[in-house]
Amino acid sequence: MRFIRILLLLLIVNTCVVFAQNPISQQNGVSSEKDYYTAVELFEKEKYAAAKLLFEQYVAKDLDDENSIKAQNYLVLCALYLKNPDFDYYVNQLVSKYPYHHFTLNTYAQLGTQFFQQGDYVQAAKYLKKLDLEKPNLGNVHLAYQLAYSYFVNKDYQNANKILQKIKGGEHNYAYLASYYAGYIAYMKGDYASATADISKSMQDEKIKHEAELLLVSIYYHQKRYAEVINQILKSKQADQPAYDLLLADSYLTQGDSAIAVQYFEKYIKRSKVQTDRVLFYKMGIAYSSSYVNKLSLSTYYLSKVADETDSLAQIGAYQLGIVYIRQREKIAAIHAFDKCRKLRFNKELQKSASFYYIRLNFEIDDSKNATEGCQFFEKNFLNDTVFIGEINRMRSEAYLNSGNYQSALQYIEKMSSKDLKAQISYQRIAYNYAVELFNNGEFRSAKSALRKSLTFPHNSELTNAAYFYLGEISLHLKQLDSALIFYQKIHTNSLYIADSYLGLGYAYFQMENYTLSIQYFEKYVNSGKETYLKEAYSKQADAYFKIKNFTQALNAYELALKHGSTDFAHNYYHRSLCLIELRKFREAEDLLGLLEEAHHADDRYTDWIKYQKAHIFYESKRQDLCRNMLSQIIDNPTDSPVQSLALLKRGDIYSDGAVYNRAVNDYKTIIEKFPNSEVAQQALQRLQDLNMRGIYIPNLDRLMSRLIRPQASMSQTQSLELKNAQTHFENGDYAKAILTLTRYLQNVLPSENTSEAEYLLGQSYNAIGDTERAGTYFERSKLKKGLLKSAQIDFQIGFFQSAILKFEKVLKSYAEENEQIEAKIGLIKAYFVLKNYEKVMYYLTELKNSYAPHTHPVEHLYFGKLYFSQGQLDEAKTAFEKVIHATNNVYAAEAQYFIGLIYKEQGDYLSSNEELYKVKAKYQNYATWVYEALFAIADNYISLDNLFQAKATVQWIIDNSQDAKIIYRAKEKLMEWER
Structure with a gap:
């Protein structure tokens, strides 16, 4: 007997079983007839071909007797056994002539049995169903069973069941088999009561008892009769x-x-050694997550294996995985799990619930970007939801306000067909916040655009005043002074920004050389009661008094600046000494210069200037030798200095006054040769011409005159317009046009201060489009200190650290502005850190700290932290990094947050590490470099935690979201490495 064995695991998951294509039993035997002819004898000897030939000859005689009918029956069987193509022909002949003859019916039985034994149940059913089996008896019950089984295998369960119901109750060998299959059909139909009765009966047959028990257990299981x-x-x-x-x-x-x-x-796992049964892993994950077991790490282990696919089971597994991670307070891992679930669309309710959890968890960890993206996803996919939408709208509103990705928030609101009052208020605040962020990052043109957007809906008057203030600040920075005046003056007198606007107006009028108004507005700031920038106001007011030659007031203002905490001692002391010189208080001036020269307040910017002013004092007080010696110290200094030309001119004048004309001529000639573009060169040429007029021979005077390039006091109107157009293109972000215009301008003008500025602007334009090579060329060609600084920063950016160091140090030794000196020190700190010259890093950190510039504190703390980290002093490093985060929200904070994550990683606390690293992504989304570095570190942590699902999910997020080909390649390499 043959029997279909039911696979137990498939029964558990209610999967339809594919049954073996063989009958359980059958009885052999072919009806035999008496050997009445030679053909029959040949047939019985299985010489079917010879027998077939004789039968064909006999039938051809058309005798229409009993033997003819038998012969046609034998012909059918011969054709069947020989597998001749004329089999169907002989069957049709027999049926058409003798449809109801018992020999024909016997042929059907024989054919059906033969096909049944061969496993061809379609053909078996074709012939067996031609028999009258409506009332099976002991004589034909085997044929009824064969037909029922053939129907069953052919999935014609209705006809199979009709027969099985008739034969399952008899006293014959097929009763239990019929009960079994009848029970199985009832089980598939969900008629568990009938199935239970039939299967229970079939269990009396020992041969099929085990299979029947399995099926009965499955029936109980589907009836939820678990006991x-x-x-x-x-x-x-x-x-x-x-x-x-x-x-x-x-x-x-x-x-x-x-x-x-x-x-x-x-x-089961131990005995079966199952490795890939995800259904089993799912149930194990659920079991381990039970509060009675509470082995959550094992639960996430198995559920991660379930979730790491793209089918419906993966969606369920990912959802449950997210729930377990919430219980473990691993919100980041839960986010990855719910993200996987929401992106699979098999179960809409699960997808919706996972989408909600995704939003809520991102909102809770302050990842506003993902929270707002999640809100958009939810709105798109579950437009008619009424369960979660209220909470989602609340979170979305707050996420937009707190979002670091203000640009996306603005775009979302801008796409609204209509904006209610709440949306307008949000738009004003988001645009303003975005503008401030851009402003702090030095992206002034973009900040200006965002500020104008914030003024679209001026509902909040203080935000409106703040927007005007920052527009004024940007215009001031971009030298658009008329615009700066307009914006500052729009600020309401009751605003918190009114005092700062006075300060801005003071700076604007100062740059416009309207020093009287400048003094008035600085005075307004002083009288406003605000002390934030009081020292700056006094210092700049003093400079304005100095410009209008009110030296007494200037002295008073400089002293007030010091009193209120001014840290630019060199500037203050130097200009006070100039005031004293102008007031002809030479002794006081000399003493002050001496203090400045000896004290720690002096810096490289003023070294030669101090000497020059002392020389001037000596000159005015008739101490010519001291004057000449001091000037010679300046002239002999190997570093380039704008003071050298003045020192040469004054020393030349002293030699000329003393009739030492050859030395005077040499000093004047040196000025022309070394500083041909300077105003002093013109004065030196005039001195030479005067000496020549007095009859003193000046060698090569004509050559010197031709060599001297006169500063272009005026450009052509076209050239002037062209330079302004270039500046406008640059400010508007149209760098291609700026490059074209500046290149044309430089080709058509002679060298001057304007060409240096144009070359610097051209360098900035190339830098803006990422052409660092050309940018560096033009920055250096400009010969401006700010150009040298930019060139050094580019060298650092592309990895030319030694070159960058040389240029940064050159900036420090030059007479650069204070802010340029600070940037150079920061550049040196960064470059020396990369080169692991920590002694130099510490030196310049100390120098930076002594600059008394509050805005440099974040970079100071950051690199102190990195020094501690490199030396294994992790607690000290963490403290320093936390100071960075408290002080700023820029790229330094992003890097500091990244290093805090690395500290926990170094300590082996991978979960805390991931929590800290994820803050980089949540809080500092605009700094992609650190976001992706943090995510790679998170992925490595998950590998250390043996959680491949979370590692892959993290890296896949990078691939899906990054625009950087190198980053994507690195992420794909990670995936391939893990797959291997």
């Missing part, structure tokens, strides 16, 4: 099998007895 599943298995003689372990585990789990379920799951 009976357990009882049935435990009393079974064959219960000690892996399949039963699995059923027991699942039944105990469903009954809520997770502890026992886990025991059977573990037993």
